[in-house]
Amino acid sequence: MSDTTIKPQTFEQDPFAAAFPETREFWAAAENGQLLLNTCDDCKRPHWYPRALCPLCGSTRLRWLPASGRGTLYAFSTARKATPAYTLAYVKLDEGPTLMTNIVDATPESLKIGMPVAVQFQRAQEGRMMPFFRPASAG
């Protein structure tokens, strides 16, 4: 990793990003709307969430690879009494890992388990661009 990595102030000032330097490249790519997955050079498998050790084999030989940003809705729950209401979900990425996220740009009634979704980054209050998902047209 070099110092030429993009360093937007927005996430550099974020205590979370600062506390987990191994996630720096992830947040830098997120600023550009790119979803990265930590992929292990030893067992060749991608995993979520970003961390310093491969959770599948313990290797430290990890590299960032661009993900498709596409997946399927695995489970979801809408907090209807929240203002505004939001939908928390598990999305299974096409690459394999499952991540916890929010569904955006959709009414709860329109959501179905197994439907295709696509990543849509939105800036969280803390400054980070967070990978949320929206319904995607099939195919």
Ligand SMILES: [Zn+2]
């Ligand atoms: Zn591994």
